[in-house]
Amino acid sequence: MSESLDRATHHSLVRRVFDHLDAGTTDRAAGVMRNPVGIYTDPGRFETEMARILRRKTLLACLSGRLPRPGSYLAEDLAGVPVLLMRGEDGVARAFLNSCRHRGTRLLDGAGAVRRAFACPYHGWTYGVDGRLTGIPDPDSFDGADLADCTLAALPCTEAGGLIWIRLSGAAPADPAESLDGLAAEFAGYGLAGYHYYDSHRMTPAINWKMALDTFMEPYHFAVLHKQTVAPIFFSNLCLYDEFGASFREYLPRRSIEDMRGRPEAEWDAVWHSAIVYYLPPNAVFVMQQDHAEVWRIFPRDGRVDRTEVHLDLYIPEPAETEKARRHWDANLALAVRTVETEDFAAAESAYAGFASGLADEVVYGRNEPALQGLHRRMAALMTED
Ligand code: FES
Ligand SMILES: [Fe+2]
Structure with a gap:
């Protein structure tokens, strides 16, 4: 039963x-x-x-089991938006625009897991699993740039009851009640x-x-x-x-x-x-x-x-x-x-x-x-x- x-x-x-x-x-x-x-x-x-x-x-992205551990990620293009879902070291599921803050290259493809950080395939800027920029090759050449501003663009993401929800724009939180009601x-x-x-x-x-x-x-x-x-x-x-x-x-x-x-x-x-x-x-x-x-x-x-x-x-x-x-x-x-x-x-x-x-x-x-x-x-x- x-x-x-x-x-x-x-x-x-x-x-x-x-x-x-x-x-x-x-x-x-x-x-x-x-x-x-x-x-x-x-x-x-x-x-x-x-x-x-x-x-x-608010859109359903996946079940929590799609991101089973810190560093798990899922990269999908949804309605024309390259989305990167990733679980942080703190266990929190986040959504980012899957686009490097240097010159936009897609950071990760498909699904899998990274250990703590991952590098852009173009020039190697590296990001932590919380989306923060952690390193760039030849930083002296970016002397005017404030790298604290180079955290990946966040998309609203909410995890509740084993479901992960996102929005493809805006700052308002993804609200599961909008859909599950x-x-x-x-x-x-x-x-x-x-x-x-x-x-x-x-x-x-x-x-x-x-x-x-x-x-x-x-x-x-x-x-x-x-x-x-x-x-x-x-x-x-x-x-x-x-x-x-x-x-x-x-x-x-x-x-x-x-x-x-x-x-x-x-x-x-x-x-x-x-x-x-x-x-x-x-x-x-x-x-x-x-x-x-x-x-x-x-x-x-x-x-x-x-x-x-x-x-x-x-x-x-x-x-x-x-x-x-x-x-x-x-x-x-x-x-x-x-x-x-x-x-x-x-x-x-x-x-x-x-x-x-x-x-x-x-x-x-x-x-x-x-x-x-x-x-x-x-x-x-x-x-x-x-
Ligand atoms: S576009 Fe990502 S490091 Fe240059
Ligand atoms: Fe059918």
Whole structure:
């Protein structure tokens, strides 16, 4: 039994699924919702999204386990911003612009760990893991420069409850509540601070970034698009939808949930028999998959309305120390990639071609796609709020 959700939540989620299965129904929105195709294709709207949402809002960067020890770092370009996340000797996770204070060169690539300090690959200026400049070759040639001013440019970064959050601009702190909102208590139950990073996969579909989010927002397509991949595991067109302020939960039951019929209700485990999809605005999807977590972070690529990059990071409850464990997690990651990259994103790319023709006018989100509607209501609010 997973202790992550409280007993009442386990019970109500399973009960609602059984009721839907008995009635042949799913959670439904009050009405059908339509969006103009321009929300996916309009360059002007896209510029506004970049400025008002992606460059301004608090974003999920990773779980704490991505930076397991002092000196651990993660370098990623996010929405056109080269970001360097690094854990200091003091244990504090910080975010910097990944750009040398001499003449701008990228300091570190990928992920890994440094010991106390690292050097710029261009002329060898060195920085401590707290971002402070610690040394330069031939300092006499920089006699006018105040090197105390040459600490790496900081980006707002906040670590709380096993999650690390950043902002890509400004001085205001990254505020997890902006994104997690009413889900903080539920997330605390998952004990994410104890999770370990396993592996990542990066995908680059030729679609608008919001279409990558759309992918996760309904199981209406499982029986058709995912006939060979996840349809044998999950019910198609059956989801539970619950709002938590800025975020929401979309509960996707596994077929195995039927095994709990006839079992004492005290044993009902809503986590083990599902994938629980959380939207963490503005651009992340967190999926609790029984005993592990998938973090999907979605960004526009190359500053283009029609290019997206998706970072999938897999986090696991125990370190994978055996070959058997690695095979297990590799298989999990491979199924997620195969389903989303080769099926969902292929379908989305074909849709984008229709949108880009300029001849399509709108898309329609059904009553059986309540999370999709919830996503786009929130996106509309993000476009206008301060
Ligand atoms: S650009 Fe980094 S040392 Fe010159
Ligand atoms: Fe899908």
